[in-house]
Amino acid sequence: MKDLFIKHISLSKAFKSKGGINAILIDDELQTTYRKKHDNEDEILKRFGLPKVMKFRAIIWDVKCEDDIERIELELKNEAEIYLISPPKREVELLNEAKLKDLKTYEVLAEIGIDDKLHAMFYFEEYFKKDKINADEFIDILKNIDKETSNKIGRFYFCSVNKKEPLEVERLFVELTEKQIPYLEEFKNYRPVYPY
Secondary structure, three states, rough: OOHHHHHHHHHHHHHOOOHHHHOOOOOHHHHHHHHHHHHHHHHHHHHHHOOOHHHHHHHOOOOOHHHHHHHHHHHHHHHHHHHHHHOOOOOOHHHHHHOOOOOOOOHHHHHHOOOOOHHHHHHHHHHHHOOOOOOHHHHHHOOOOOOHHHHHHHHHHHHHHHOOOOHHHHHHHHHHHHOOOHHOOOOOHHOOOOOO
8 A cells, every 4th residue: 555655645746746737738748647646546545445536535635745644544444434334325316415515526426436527527517417317317328338438429529629530520429329328419519617
């Protein structure tokens, strides 16, 4: 575990020295550092049996130097004990609670086993939170999108937004429609406001 925390310290310092979250949209190298930092946090949380939610990530962020590691490990261990013995909430219950509290995707989706991708944010913010689909429909849409399909949705969005490769956009649109991915036309016009 100590190696993971030391790696986190190093990645956090590199991330901060390059401008941090405020510069992430304009710097490809910083985006790569952020992804590595994020993956490192995921691995730490996985080792403690915790979901990849902001509440638990924030604990990891308190590791600033090697002297902090023992204290943070203990805090994560305590959180894991509480989390693992608490009664599980149904996915629908978690989503409806998130809607009432106006939570963001990164605060809830990991807890129900869904990656926080742009299309997940789209369905969550534009359809679920606006009562155009219910929690069961939202879960069905996202649980039917495997990693390969997720990558194709991302490619479809990127090419659509940047007006690149129109034939590729059309091909992906047809393929994703055949896979019954809903609201593709609306998705390609979706422009989230960051930070969200």
